[in-house]
Amino acid sequence: MSAPSHQPIRVAVVEDQPLFRSMLEHTLDSSLGLETVVAVGTATEAARAIRPGLVDVAILDIDLPDGNGIALGVTLRRRMPGLGILLLSAHDAMDLLLDLPPDVAAGWCYLSKNSSTSEEVLVGAVRAAAVGETVLDPALLARMTPRAGSAVARLxxxxxxxxxxxxxxxxxxxxxxxxxxxxxxxxxxxxxxYATLGIDSDPQRNPRVSAALRLLEQTGPTN
Structure with missing residues (x-):
C-alpha cells in the first residue's frame, strides 16, 4: 500500500468544516514528504475527486453532510485497494473499525479530532496509513482497560x-x-x-495490524 518512495505521500482531506479542513491542509503541506492533492467537504465531492493513481491516503471525517466517512472509505477502498484510510471523528467511534467488511478491513487508522491537531500524531498516522498499517488514537487507548477473561488481560x-x-x-x-x-x-x-494473543506469522497478515485490532476488540473504556 505504500506510495513510491521518490514522491511525496499524496493526501485527500474530506472534512466539512472549512476551518478544520484548512488546518489539516496546512499541517500536511508543512510536513516533509506529504502533499494535499484533494480537499473537499462532502462525500459526493470526494467520490468524484479521489481517483485511482491520484491519492495515496484519504483522511475522512466520519460525519459528513451527505453521508459518512466509513461508507465512503469502503467505496474508495474497493475502487482503489492500495488506498490508505485515516478516519477522524469528534466522538469516540474507534470500535467501528471492528465492523468493517472483511475485504477492506486491513490498514485503517483512526484519530479523534482532538488528537489530529497534534502534528506529530497526525503525520505519523498518515505515514502509517500509506504503508497499510493500523494506528489507533493514543489518547483514547490510554483510557482503555482489558476486558476480564480476554487474551489481552493475560498479558x-x-x-x-x-x-x-x-x-x-x-x-x-x-x-x-x-x-x-x-x-x-x-x-x-x-x-x-503475539504468542499470548494467538497471532501467528501468516505472511498474508501484518501482525502489528492484527495486534492493534485485538487490543481494540478486547478492551473497553475505564469507568
Missing part, C-alpha cells in the same frame, strides 16, 4: 504497555525510547505478546 503489564504503544503507531525503536528499554527487549515483549 504482563509490560507487554500491555508495548501493545498499546504499538497500536498508537510507534516502532520498536520508538517504544524502546518511550519505555527506556532496549529494542531487543521490546522485540522479546512483542514476541511474547
Amino acid at each position: 504482563t503489564d509490560r507487554q500491555y504497555e508495548v501493545l498499546r504503544l504499538l497500536a498508537a503507531g510507534l516502532s520498536n525503536s520508538g517504544i524502546g525510547d518511550k519505555l527506556g528499554i532496549t529494542e531487543k527487549s521490546v522485540q522479546n515483549h512483542v514476541n511474547g505478546m
Whole structure:
C-alpha cells in the first residue's frame, strides 16, 4: 500500500468544516514528504475527486453532510485497494473499525479530532496509513482497560504497555525510547505478546495490524 518512495505521500482531506479542513491542509503541506492533492467537504465531492493513481491516503471525517466517512472509505477502498484510510471523528467511534467488511478491513487508522491537531500524531498516522498499517488514537487507548477473561488481560503489564504503544503507531525503536528499554527487549515483549494473543506469522497478515485490532476488540473504556 505504500506510495513510491521518490514522491511525496499524496493526501485527500474530506472534512466539512472549512476551518478544520484548512488546518489539516496546512499541517500536511508543512510536513516533509506529504502533499494535499484533494480537499473537499462532502462525500459526493470526494467520490468524484479521489481517483485511482491520484491519492495515496484519504483522511475522512466520519460525519459528513451527505453521508459518512466509513461508507465512503469502503467505496474508495474497493475502487482503489492500495488506498490508505485515516478516519477522524469528534466522538469516540474507534470500535467501528471492528465492523468493517472483511475485504477492506486491513490498514485503517483512526484519530479523534482532538488528537489530529497534534502534528506529530497526525503525520505519523498518515505515514502509517500509506504503508497499510493500523494506528489507533493514543489518547483514547490510554483510557482503555482489558476486558476480564480476554487474551489481552493475560498479558504482563509490560507487554500491555508495548501493545498499546504499538497500536498508537510507534516502532520498536520508538517504544524502546518511550519505555527506556532496549529494542531487543521490546522485540522479546512483542514476541511474547503475539504468542499470548494467538497471532501467528501468516505472511498474508501484518501482525502489528492484527495486534492493534485485538487490543481494540478486547478492551473497553475505564469507568
